[in-house]
Amino acid sequence: MKIKGQPVWVLFSIITVVCLCLLLTGFLIALKDSSGASSSSSVEKSATPEKGTTGNKTLFLALGDSLTRGTGDSSGQGYVSRVRQTLQKNETSVNVVNLGIKGQTSHQLRAQIKQRRIGQLLKEAKRISITIGGNDLFRKGDSLETLDNQQAIQARQAYESNLRRILSTIRKQNRDAPIFLLGLYNPFGALSDNKKTSAEVIKWNDSLQTIAQEFDQIVVVPIYDIFQLNPKAYLYSDDFHPNDKGYDYIAERLLQAMDQKKKGG
Known part of the structure; x- marks a missing residue:
């Protein structure tokens, strides 16, 4: 079977590649967000003085x-x-x-x-x-x-x-x-x-x-x-x-x- 002169397997290959790209992009974004949240949390924790501390005062x-x-x-x-x-x-x-x-x-x-x-x-x-x-x-x-x-x-x-x-x-x-x-x-x-x-x-x-x-x-x-x-x-x-x-x-x-x-x- 052909669609506009192209074999069906070619169409399936294109769709598969596009899906893989979308999945990979989503994974990278999620990984970045997770890393960013962890880093932000660490900064906030280190910036907050422990109970009892008065800083430079x-x-x-x-x-x-x-x-x-x-x-x-x-x-x-x-x-x-x-x-x-x-x-x-x-x-x-x-x-x-x-x-x-x-x-x-x-x-x-x-x-x-x-x-x-x-x-x-x-x-x-x-x-x-x-x-x-x-x-x-x-x-x-x-x-x-x-x-x-x-x-x-x-x-x-x-x-x-x-x-x-x-x-x-x-x-x-x-x-x-x-x-x-x-x-x-x-x-x-x-x-x-x-x-x-x-x-x-x-x-x-x-x-x-x-x-x-x-x-x-x-x-x-x-x-x-x-x-x-x-x-x-x-x-x-x-x-x-x-x-x-x-x-x-x-x-x-x-x-x-x-x-x-x-x-x-």
């Missing part, structure tokens, strides 16, 4: 309780965001991580910093701030008027043990970063009988200072005096946490300490 890591969290500040910034804003004006490559937890005690902070993710952040940090002890001392907002001497001693001893372990754990992860340890204040200074609470806070601050001296690169930032003379002016409506002005002063103190440390003071 210097890390300021804030740890602690509701003061670090910013409780009582109408804007929710607290001292950490105030410090961050100032640092970023002078150092464009600053990254801040706030790990403060409202109501956190020294025992809970001990457990928190043992987490793998936080351990990575501790290793990378260039500055570390800590507020801890207020919830141990005041039992989440309670006055010390009902606390007997033995209970007060036991609470302080537990705090001292926890604080040592906290600082020791941090130093195992990071030997060089300065740690700015904020002191405690007395939120009940406006009460008629504030001598007992003030005396106890001073004892705790003495313990804090003594323990800080056992480690290198730890700067104690005192804030007791800010609230002592006129606590109502610097406390939130709950009469326990700092208000906006209180956080302004805390941030100012911390920035002064950071500046002095940077200059080698």
Whole structure:
């Protein structure tokens, strides 16, 4: 049989060749797409930093309780965001991580910093701030008027043990970063009988200072005096946490300490 003078087998041969060409072209396109997708995926994976890394930025890591969290500040910034804003004006490559937890005690902070993710952040940090002890001392907002001497001693001893372990754990992860340890204040200074609470806070601050001296690169930032003379002016409506002005002063103190440390003071 012939079609327009050509044998049938010639027509079949042409069709077969065309089909093979189409199949080969499709295979090459699919292979290219597969290779491209794999390459793109590898680039995306390598370009995404691992959890905990901060790139080329210097890390300021804030740890602690509701003061670090910013409780009582109408804007929710607290001292950490105030410090961050100032640092970023002078150092464009600053990254801040706030790990403060409202109501956190020294025992809970001990457990928190043992987490793998936080351990990575501790290793990378260039500055570390800590507020801890207020919830141990005041039992989440309670006055010390009902606390007997033995209970007060036991609470302080537990705090001292926890604080040592906290600082020791941090130093195992990071030997060089300065740690700015904020002191405690007395939120009940406006009460008629504030001598007992003030005396106890001073004892705790003495313990804090003594323990800080056992480690290198730890700067104690005192804030007791800010609230002592006129606590109502610097406390939130709950009469326990700092208000906006209180956080302004805390941030100012911390920035002064950071500046002095940077200059080698």
